Amino acid sequence: MVVSKASPPVTCSDSTINLEKGDPLVFGKYWKKKSDECSVVIQGWEFLSYLSDTSNVCWYMLPELKGAIQRLHHVVGNAVTQDKYIVIGTGSTQLFMAALFALSPSQTPDHPINVVSAAPHYSEYKPEIDVLRSAVVQWAGDAGVYDKNEPYIEVVNYPNNPDGTIRGPVVKSAAKGNLVHDLAYYWPQYTPITHQADHDVMLFTFSKCTGHAGSRIGWAIVKDIEIAKKMTRFVHLGSHGVAKESQARAAKIMGAICDDYQKFESIESELFFGYCKNILRERWEKLKGAIEKSKVFTLTKYPRAYCNFANESFETYPAFAWLKCEEGIENGESYMGKLKIRARGGPGFGVGPNYVRLTMIGMDDDFNELLKRLSMLSAIQISNSS
Numbered sequence: 001m002v003v004s005k006a007s008p009p010v011t012c013s014d015s016t017i018n019l020e021k022g023d024p025l026v027f028g029k030y031w032k033k034k035s036d037e038c039s040v041v042i043q044g045w046e047f048l049s050y051l052s053d054t055s056n057v058c059w060y061m062l063p064e065l066k067g068a069i070q071r072l073h074h075v076v077g078n079a080v081t082q083d084k085y086i087v088i089g090t091g092s093t094q095l096f097m098a099a100l101f102a103l104s105p106s107q108t109p110d111h112p113i114n115v116v117s118a119a120p121h122y123s124e125y126k127p128e129i130d131v132l133r134s135a136v137v138q139w140a141g142d143a144g145v146y147d148k149n150e151p152y153i154e155v156v157n158y159p160n161n162p163d164g165t166i167r168g169p170v171v172k173s174a175a176k177g178n179l180v181h182d183l184a185y186y187w188p189q190y191t192p193i194t195h196q197a198d199h200d201v202m203l204f205t206f207s208k209c210t211g212h213a214g215s216r217i218g219w220a221i222v223k224d225i226e227i228a229k230k231m232t233r234f235v236h237l238g239s240h241g242v243a244k245e246s247q248a249r250a251a252k253i254m255g256a257i258c259d260d261y262q263k264f265e266s267i268e269s270e271l272f273f274g275y276c277k278n279i280l281r282e283r284w285e286k287l288k289g290a291i292e293k294s295k296v297f298t299l300t301k302y303p304r305a306y307c308n309f310a311n312e313s314f315e316t317y318p319a320f321a322w323l324k325c326e327e328g329i330e331n332g333e334s335y336m337g338k339l340k341i342r343a344r345g346g347p348g349f350g351v352g353p354n355y356v357r358l359t360m361i362g363m364d365d366d367f368n369e370l371l372k373r374l375s376m377l378s379a380i381q382i383s384n385s386s
């Protein structure tokens, strides 16, 4: 068999492993241990109404969910909620669109507002905007090269999906701009909590905080009441609110995390964030070793920082591995394909095909299989050089 770095051997007789999506199944291990404490029973007569609390801007939000979100941020110390408005959505995906709607002019402008984010950026921002075919907002690509003198919205995502970097706004334009901070991964299993985020519009998601992506709960923390009202109106018109069954579950689970942290005798490594950080740390250490030996890819290097929540310094352990191909490999996604690994290539994130993203938060079996297939590459390097 002829083997070369540019073309891996197709010896994987096993099935394809799918590391393309960010399905947070790795956290299931923790929740299995907590099954009883986190169960929610909903009686047949409950949750008939569309309404929850008509005195709140976000009238469909259960008061217990609002309280649980505030409490969780207070315990973790990752975002300021005081004197802010909370708006919930069906995932933060819905709230992203709600934020664009709320930050755009109410009359159709002469030119649609440009929405930008520094590349590599989350691959769904562009399609989520394109699908609207809107005359009010349009996707305008990489914030790093935006030089139009036209109003814009910059989406800042930190730690960034796909590359795990901590970022700030980058647009340099004399025109008026608004910021949306997507903080889906600003939780202490992924990255040190170095500050309390305090931005005008911040998006969070239950999917990446606790791993309950199937409940489809996201929340926005918003400074300006008018923006919060418009975001609420968007969710009202799109889905008449958010399922209360999901809200009740999210409130219960957030409450259980906080209760554990506030118990006197708690052991950090057995609590949600510490337990999950240890899993991610272990995976990252194994992956770094395998990538280094493969000599086919390189990984982003992450600085250490002090985490105010965990009271220790550590590196970021992103939810995704962002691999750069070594010279001679032009297309990371198709290279992975030959190893029967489904991955997402650079172009979706606004960069070249020599980058590729793999999930780090999938099932153990898939992750272990990834390590096995990467180790085949290093075996080839060794046999080629001997």
Ligand code: PMP
Residues within 6 Å of the ligand: 022, 090, 091, 092, 093, 094, 122, 157, 161, 182, 184, 204, 205, 206, 207, 213, 216, 217, 218
């Ligand atoms: N923003 C980022 C950066 C994400 O990675 C995701 C999930 N992949 C979302 C937003 C959307 O999350 P949700 O499941 O709440 O819609």
